[in-house]
Amino acid sequence: MSDTRESLAAAVEAVLPAARADLERLVRIPSIWADPAHAADTEASAAAVAELAGALNPTTLQILRAGDGAPAVVARWPAPEGQPTVLLYAHHDVQPTGGDDQWTSPPFEPTERNGRLYGRGAADDKAGVMTHLGVLRAFDGKPPVGVTLFIEGEEESGSPTLPALLAEHHELLAADVIVIADAANPAVDVPALTTSLRGLVDVVVEVSLLERPLHSGVFGGPVGDALTALTHTLASLHDEKGEVAVAGLRHNEGTDAAATDMPEAEFRAEAGLVEGAELLGTGTLAERIWHKPAIAVLGIDAPSVAQSANVLLPRARAMVSMRLAPGEDTLAARDKLAEHLRAHTPWGARVTITPGSGVAEPFSLDANGGAYDAAKRAFSEAYGNAAVETGIGGSIPFIAEFARTFPGAAVLVTGVGDPASRWHGIDESLSLSMFGTGVKAEAFLLDELTSR
Template structure:
């Protein structure tokens, strides 16, 4: 079985590269302030046509409440067979600093055995993985299929999360393959079982009616930026670990570890710079809260005046581990920021969105079938990985389909540098994971048969 799929998928890889090149060439950033929305519509139409060609029925675009379009389709199951939902997203992160790219971000470029381009891994590489698996199976698809390809995942505007509940019956499946993660390293078969949630706020500090000349008033005049710096500094201990009053920070990770040297290399940590926090890297990354200052509004260095700032603000993001309620974590963050205000300064905290954390149940037939498929392809048992990021759709799916198994997997691994300049994908991972998916569908057809 595996030899047959090996040959089929090897023969399909030139088409996979051509598909990925076409998709990467579409700058489908779901932010109309940066890119025209027509690009996302083009990507959605491309995805719909490609999956319709594999034999899925009624493949069409559905507008979601945030204005983005999801690609939806289906294939009915053979009698008694289970149904599997295939998920990915076609929208991508903006390229950020285009000057930092070694090749054009929206042109698939091969270099050192990898394919470079924005979205090459996250998540257009996973779309191509799905297509390659289905093409390898041809008409011999042993399960029912539901297709769900999102159009605004990277922007986090929640279109699909709001669309899903009233349409849950249309997308019901026994197993959900959420293909927006990947292996712990190239060649190491992995399923992601844990996602941190999210709680964001914007904190504003005000001290004066207006900026003042620092020579005439500096000293006794309270500096809003200095006050903000003190407030933000209170969110971390001396080791740099997150310390928020009322929020537990002692969680531990029991799955696959993350070697510190590998993490330093993957993250590009400069020589001599210590990692922040304490405990294992996996504990800090996947099982504990983590605070990040995403941005600060204050006078820039170039063009700044000799003035005491009257106001300053920052956007603060808190990643929340499974087992912690995201809203309760946001409450703790707000209370901490208000309590940390020095000198009686005025502090206003504006709440942004929250997203629940997620933990998968790995004891069902889908995980058994997946482990069997990964052993066949990689020659080693599947391992479990946590993710420090969030996929807000996962808790919504878990609530909508409490009896379904949710599997997170895909072609993304640390060297892909998703969200950063020079994003890339290893084409061998696309081939291997396409083989895993095709083999999984065959194994699950029997394991999940009703």
């Protein structure tokens, strides 16, 4: 390690205790923008991030929003002459808890257990916020390249106003390199650059068979019920191996040769599969999660077991969510899903398909040359293991939006979580050792990006 890197690593170590304390402060703020009851908390979260950024003497510090969107924090440190500008992105809003009583410790009271910090947002994505701020602190507010800090406030709601925000403040946010700290590493000690994400669409399918409820004893037999018809329709979405059965969708098999595939036993344990449950589909786990479509039924409107009665239901509906392989045409895929549902609804039932609000473009990039090579060198040096390229089975709509808005910028998607982080789940957590290494890796990256 060069003298410069040794000094930088020492500077990172010096700022980590305060960075962790401020991370805990942010985790205590329940910034669930998707819940109107927490709108004020999200405003408080943005104010807290702005305060932390302001302590580093940026030349520009603003809390911005587009329309009635969530507050986003933007701070700028101009580039020294001849140096590039790097935009550092993270988000300060978080997912709902999923039920506070299900957590081992309160979701908004950060708690350390076995080297991990537990709390909603500890990994996704307040760790990303504090990674960026930790790096700026390591440089004492004087980074060697230009830095624009952009901390969004509605990513967990699908970033609905981000396109307008990027368009309105295009010049303010323009950069040569965009670092998005909102992904995960395959292991605590293995850094990753995310190079592909699946897209997302959803629809509501409603099946109608009757004008009104009927007594199941008087009419049952020759007359069907809508819920049973709906379950037939939903069952047609997968074949006998669990592969998605919607015709014409993209499947990118064989594209994960360089990826690190998780052992099946480890994957089953992380997923919490019950004993005897089978994995769906074919191919490697990486192929199935990153490069092939997936369908899930997220909800059904029907009487609960406790409220059921001996009647044939006249109608029933379900929310069907579909993940899409990189390279897929999102709206065309939604049409194919709707066509499949109509074709596989039995007994002449009436079918109504309504597009849902979830739409996210898939994303992929070729991580070679320039900033990508610099990132691989920096991250490999910091972690002590070679950086790998990975995909994400989930969807992050704003990444494609950044790529469209700033087509000349290199987009680097980096990890602040690991397979045990349980993003969006109960007992979300952050590896504290990986957090420290991640701050060091990003600091090394900014040093690598300088034009010497």
